[in-house]
Amino acid sequence: MKKILLFLLISLTVKAQLSSKAEVVLVTVAPGKELHSAFGHTILWVNDPLNGIDRAYSFGTFDFKTENFYLKFLMGTLPYTISVHSMQDEFNYNAQYEKRGMIAQKLQLDSLQKNAIFQALETNLLPENREYAYKFFYDNCSTRIRDVIERNAPGKYRWIQNPSLEGKSYRDWMNKYLAPNSWVTLGMNLALGIPSNVKATASQACYLPDNLASATNLAKGLSANPVTLFDAEVSEEAGFDFTGPYVILSVLIVLVGLATYKKRFSYAADVALFSIIGLLAWFIFFLGTATNHEVMAWNPASLMLFPLNFPLVIWFAKDPLKWKKYLQIISVLCVIGLIWSGIQFAPMVLVGLPIFIRVCYLSFIKK
Known part of the structure; x- marks a missing residue:
């Protein structure tokens, strides 16, 4: 019964028309502290006080209670949905609770365009349309709203007038939001394959909410000047992390190099080193070949770390002469x-150098 009532309510809303006082506002939420919020968020707010409409639409919503959540997330099959709340609820959560900055840009649209956007969003809310396959670079909370605006107000974005959004790859744009000396940053870059290195167009760069806000601001006649809804405090920059990958992996490289030079690197050490990095290599290979994450395909890190080294290390480390060609x-x-x-991404070399040192040494052993 509840589902029937919800369907009828949404169906009636879809047929509703906005008044002449209605506004469509692009709201951009600043990056948060958690990884899932590290790139910001985009909301499209339809506000019509005459009709009592206050609907803030967000894409990229997921439910932790989804069956087999972690497996589906890993495989790239986790269903994401559109959701809608009041703007006050969005403000309370993003600004008051998470302390993230928020800016609003009122879109300069005619009545037909506003209604078309409103109807498109409400249609998207229907049960049969709510879910979609999330793609971080290609289909997320920001690109979906970009597409809604473009489809229903064509010509508003003039992408050739946005040179500041061109010239960077998807990976480059991502790394702007991540701390360089971070295990998370290193892990994300190791997992990404060749597709992430494609130079993004100005439109494609709008997979990041800040870029969509910038493009909206630069589009002539599309939006009024941005209004700050909440100005978050600027967090202090973290100092150098001595437990980050720069230090830990550099120390490992030095130790492996010294032990190899002095011929004190034992069989057990080889097995341990190649097993740990080999498991990582197999995981990277799995992400690129057995999941729906197409941006992880064709990953050169698989050449650098080479999955087959584990378990073959058990044999080639014991008798490298027999495995010389390999x-x-x-x-x-x-x-x-x-x-x-x-x-x-230069820091990835730090992961591959320890095994490179050992492979080169083992391959040149003469007796």
């Missing part, structure tokens, strides 16, 4: 992977 081939692949990965 080790020499892996050395060449590792060099290619190191250079390729380093071009994408």
Whole structure:
């Protein structure tokens, strides 16, 4: 019964028309502290005081109670939905609770365009339309709202007038929001494949909410001057993290290099090193080949870390002479992977250097 009533309520709302006093407002929420909020958020607010309409639409909503949540998230099959709240609720949560900045841009649209956007959003709320396959770079909370505006107010965005949003890859834009000396940043970059290195157009760069706000502001005649709804305190920049990957991996490289030079790197140490990095390599390979995350496909980190080293290390570390050809081939692949990965994101080289040192040494053992 509740589902029937909800369906009827949404159906009636879809047919409703906005008054001449209605406003459509793009609201941009600043990045938060948690990873899932690190890139900001976009809300499209339809406000019509004459008809009592106050609806703030958000895409990219998910439910932790979804069956097999973590497995679906890992596989890229977790259903995401559109949701709607009052603007006051959005403000209370994002500004008052999470202390994230919020800006609003009132869109300069005619009545037909406002109604078209409103109807499109309400249609999207219907049960059969709510869910969609989330794609971080291509189909998220920001791109969905960009598309709603473009489809229902065509020509408002003139992308060729946005050179400041061009020239960076998807990966480059992502890394602007991440601390460089961070295990999370390193892990995310290791997981991304060649598709993330494609240069994003101005429109594609709007997968980030801040970029959509910038494009909206630069689009001639599309929006009024941005209004600050909440000005969050500027957080202090964190000092250098001595437990971050820069230090830990550099120390590991030095230790592996010294032990190799002095011929004190034991069989057990080889097995441990190649097993740990090999498991990481298999996980990266799995993400790129067995999930719906297409941006993780064709990953040069697989060349650098080479999954087959685990479990083959059990044999080639014990008798490297018998595995000489294999080790020499892996050395060449590792060099290619190191250079390729380093071009994408330089700190990734730190992960590959320890095994590169060992593979090169083992491949040149003569007796």
